[in-house]
Amino acid sequence: MSTTTYSSKHRVQGETQESIVTRPVARKVLAVSRVVIGFTFLWAFLDKLFGFGFATPSSRAWIN
Secondary structure (H helix, E strand, O other): OOOOOOOOOOOOOOOOHHHHOOOHHHHHHHHHHHHHHHHHHHHHHHHHHHOOOOOOOHHHOOOO
16 A cells, blocks of 8 residues: 655645636636537527527427
8 A cells, every 4th residue: 555645736625726727828718618618508409499400400499
């Protein structure tokens, strides 16, 4: 059995995002990617709900 010791550089519980991602460019890339992924899921939901014809034909829409 081995024991592991961690230095103070390791992440502790309760640490905020600002201290994890420190580069401004990386923070902006993550923010844009969150918005793009969110829009992707929103678009899939709206297409399934209204049947815009992209992945779901209008005859198979949820509101039909």
